Amino acid sequence: MGLFCAASCAFRCSIRSESCQSQNRSGGPRHHRANVATTIGEAHPALPGLETSVLKLPLWRFALYLLVILTGLAVALPTFLPRNITQTWPIAPVSLGLDLRGGASLTLRAEEAAIGAGLVSDFATTLAEADASLTVRATEDGNGLIIDVPPGMTPDAATSLARGHSPKVGGGPLQQSEPAFVLATRGNTVVATLRSAAVALVQEDAVARSIEVIRNRIDEAGVSEPSIQSMGRDRILVQMPGIEDPAGLRALLGATAELTFHRVVPTQTEDTLTLPEAGGAEISVVARPALDGERLADASAAFDPETGAPVVQFRFDTEGARIFGELTQDLVGQRFAIVLDGQVISAPVIQEPILGGSGVISGAFTVEDTTTLAALLRAGALPVPLEIIEERTVGADLGADAIAMGLWAGLAGFALIAAMMITLYGGWGMVATAALLINVALTVAALVLLGATLTLPGIAGLILGMGLAVDANVLINERIREETRAGKRAASAVQAGFDRAYRAILDSNLTTLIATALLFWLGSGPVRGFALTMGLGIAISLFTAVAVVRAAMDIQLRTRKPKTFEIRPLFRFLTPKTVPSFRFMRARLAGLAVSLVLSVASIGLFIAPGLNYGVDFRGGVLIEARSDAPADLAALRAGVEGLNLGEISLQDSDSGRSVLIRVEEQPGGEAAQTAAAEAVRSVVTELTPAAEIDRVEIVGPRVSAELAVAGLIAVAAASVAMLVYIWARFDWPYAVGAIATLVLDVTKVVGFLALTGLDFGLTAIAALLTLIGYSVNDKVVVYDRMRENTARHPEMPLRALIDLSINQTLARSLYTSGTALLAMLPMAIWGGAAVQSFAIPMVFGILVAALSSIFIAAPILLFLGDWRRRRGSDGAAGATLKPIT
CATH class of the missing domain: 1.20.1640.10 (Multidrug efflux transporter AcrB transmembrane domain)
Structure with a gap:
């Protein structure tokens, strides 16, 4: 990008400074200014020496332009060649988005409420352990604690105790950690209020740690080239190429995977929890875990040697094995609950102490369940629950079709623009077409150097950018025509045309760039790709559409030394003779x-x-399905309506071979949305077995x-x-x-x-x-x-x-x-x-x-x-x- 900037700066200097330099060489600034300001219909003879010096570009600037162009072409070239040719090249082609290569995209959100509840719960547990005489209860909004001061303790002492045990957040090499709660004394109670800034800090840290856990989980699943990145303070975007049905990965990413081991008790007390089992029954366990999954060293899917049922084998590290051995010694003959994300997945009776540090989790599992659970346990628990708030899936065939469509639409658009420019400006239209080709190549090169991803909307931005990029050439050519009609000699007409056109080019392009910048700033996903691609194309056009053409015109003036500079159209009858004189304001x-x-x-x-x-x-949910034969819309509508998902709409295209199904937003949150999408997919697959699901969007x-x-x-x-x-x-x-x-x-x-x-x-x-x-x-x-x-x-x-x-x-x-x-x-x-x-x-x-x-x-x-x-x-x-x- 530095080369592009250098060339752009050099170009601006050539437009501005050289015209000033030429004034002194051609008889002084006043005469030159008068000549440049000539109006239509006024003819002034050129001053001596002006024709050979006014537009000369230094050779070093030519060399810089050429270096930028050749570098850009070299960087862009791998994108336009087959992959098997460029595999060993040092420069990779531009990265394609999921809508072009196929795959799944999930957006996950760290739940702020869960973070706040966790901080409040941890603080309450810490205070209870610090002084059993304290009575601690949550505030009505759940964002704080009320601490009743016991007899024999002053409110100041209780405040001091709470302050000493209040959790700290933030901190780092150059930062000091801050208390998560604000303490205030109210009579004989101390109120601890959770700071919103503390929740934000914990949330940001949780997202950073969650990214590592997610990356480990995806690696366990064997997905190649995943993209995992944070979006703002509370979100994570996960993109997985080649995944067309992300149901398994949805379970892999959405589960917190917090594994804990609890003692089972016969009766409920203040220190117990009632948790659900897989079959629907409930059991009471000691609230505080005896051991958690942080001590796990390994987990793997296996089969029970006696029953052949799928199970998960696990193994603790040295410290975990010691704690687990002591625990099972104390619980021989008693039940012991293994809890995953708040649900009891197994509660066996301990027959004998387990001293080897390993065990088995059994239950009503399928092979897929044990594989997923083992991967979750190996990757570790998420530091905070993550909610899937958006899901988009594109089939590989649809991505290939999108690439082909973008290619043909781009070629057709380029051919039409080239035909128009050549028709209007003849040979200089060909020069503008060459500049447009260079513009496309440099835009692709900029995407490669920035590490950006090319999406389908990005292709749309590239195509539209071609139409807007030639605007500069039109302005310059029309201005030069005006100056030539006004009687200026060749170099004077070209110089005045560039000088006057550049201000309009800059102003008009800046307005489009402002809108593009806002779209990039406020947009998301592929829309940002559109904004980036079009913005780069317009910015680079200030170099390619102007500097390249100017260099070509300078060469023409150096070599042929024409008296007048004619920009002729391809057909003579298109030659403009005079400026039209329509009276538009009458209408x-x-x-x-x-x-x-x-x-x-x-x-x-x-x-x-x-x-x-x-x-x-x-x-809601959007599903696009495609088959070789026309689909039975009536049967599909009846099948989807039978799911009782509310308002639905079906739209067919391509003679009924492609069907777009929309389902309204479901009550019950994101889980209900996902369930609705899976239900619709099942109906489509059942009624049209040959159909392929090209696209799924859940918002x-x-x-x-x-x-x-x-x-x-x-x-x-x-x-x-x-x-x-x-x-x-x-x-x-x-x-x-x-x-x-x-x-x-x-x-x-x-x-x-x-x-x-x-x-x-x-x-x-x-x-x-x-x-x-x-x-x-x-x-x-x-x-x-x-x-x-x-x-x-x-x-x-x-x-x-x-x-x-x-x-x-x-x-x-x-x-x-x-x-x-x-x-x-x-x-x-x-x-x-x-x-x-x-x-x-x-x-x-x-x-x-x-x-x-x-x-x-x-x-x-x-x-x-x-x-x-x-x-x-x-x-x-x-x-x-x-x-x-």
Whole structure:
């Protein structure tokens, strides 16, 4: 990445500094500035010496550009070659996400309530052991203790005792541990209140230790290349390639595996617990374990030599064997309970002392049960209970199909963009196409160097990035055409084109990058992959789409020394002769009226029938099944409805060979969601034996609510960020006009989603955020020209100035909208259900944004400018927008 940054900095210097250097070589800065500022229709002869010196790039900069490109191509090359060729290469290909290679993804959450309850319970036990005369009880909310001061002890003494035995949390090499409880005296009692900060510290530490336990458990299960990482303070994301049915791993990861050994007692007392057995009966045991699983040295699945039943053999370490031997000596002829996660799995009668430090756990086990239990015991117990709050599974076949779809959609989009650029700009369109290829390669190289994962939404971001990357080439080519029409000689036209285009390129791309950054920050999973890929593509395009083309133009000027610099289209009839002179502002009232009617109608569609919220926002279960023959939808519906899982929906595609089943969120928490998914899978397998389960998504209520809130925050934050940026870079009328237009654009896209019934989930939010950036991007270029024209024509009436600016940028607006549209069309047509809710709204939104820049944003700006003039805030008779500063 350092090479990319170095080249980008060098490019910026070449745009800015060399034009200044050339001024002195060509007769002084004043003459050069006057030449660069030439307006359309004005012709000034070039100054002596300008044509050969104004655009020269140093050879070291050429070398740097070439080094960056070659390095990027070398890093990206393994990604585009077969795996058997690149296995021994030092550079690995880009890592593929689970939606492309198949596998399972589980999100686990450390239960905060369990952590707090554990701290309170441990403190109560410690105090009871420290002084048996203390009476300790939990507070009503369970987040503290009430300590009754016994006779003969003062409250201060009781407080001092409690403080000395209060558990400490945190601490480290450079940190001091802190007490977990705050103590306060109230009459003859001491109240210990659990600090929320203490729970947070314990939770963070528990997640870190849980990751190690999970890694050990997955290693025991033999899963290759797992990805285990923390997400925030309380969550762990586990991704396992190649796992299509994670039922066994779900049990392996979700179980706490806290193994304890207890004495069984005949009657209940204050020191006993009543625990359930496997058969449903209950037994009373001593609450404090006599021994726990931390002393286990090994565990393995085996078979009872007498009955042949599956059992688990275990062995203690030296200290554990000593304690276990002494314990069994005391309990000969009595029952002894082996407890796993609060349930008695075996309660045998000790026939004789077990002095060898090993034993057997028997019960109504299957072979899979004993294998899982042995793996759990070997890996160790989790420090805190973990709850599975989200589960997503993708079949390997669906992943392969997604790769093929992404490849063909990308190639089709690239071919369409290349055809358009070559048609519009001839040979320089070919140069832009080559720069686009380099952009894709460098984006993939950046993903490899960052260790990022390429997902299906990431491919969508890469494809859309291609459509947006050529925007810079369109701006530069159109600017150079303008300068050439104005009578400038070759080098002057190229230099002025780059100088003036770069500001618009920077402003327009920054608006898209702001939306992309927010999407990466607030998004999750594959959506972040989309944001990263598109963001990298746009950022790298500032180098490839501009510096590469500039270098090619510099070579042209050095070698051929043309008098004028013509950028000819492929066909002569496409050659632009003059700037169009449409009077767009005459249609301003009609445009605003139509837009308002459509937006109001869209709000009505949002209310009824409303959006088709996906599993991301509603929670519940989604299962996609595929078979070679058309499925019997009526039988499947009857079978799933017979499970009494509430509201369900079935949707078929591909002539009935693919079926999407949605089940509403189940009451009873995450366990109920998982049970519902397994029940639906069983029905599908039973009624359609040849069907393959391509995708399973289980989203709990907590996750769905958080995703919905994050989506709303992202859209609101993006809108505010655009307002602030445009206000800072331009003026408040520009910002208000852009945001008002943005609201109208977004409402239309939301209405389109409601009308079409497309799935509204995280990918739809990604589409909205991308459109926010794109919509403002389109308007910034027009605004930049208005700002420039305000300085050049200060007495021009505002209506005429806006019409002039729109006409001057009309070709750019149409061309860049066309390239973005062509990039998205193949994905919208062939992308499939996984990206439909992104690609189709993007196609619609691009059309809306292109029209709104002309017929909505500009009229709003005109009204605000007229209002400012009437208020007399500027005092100008003509244009009332601030010029370039």
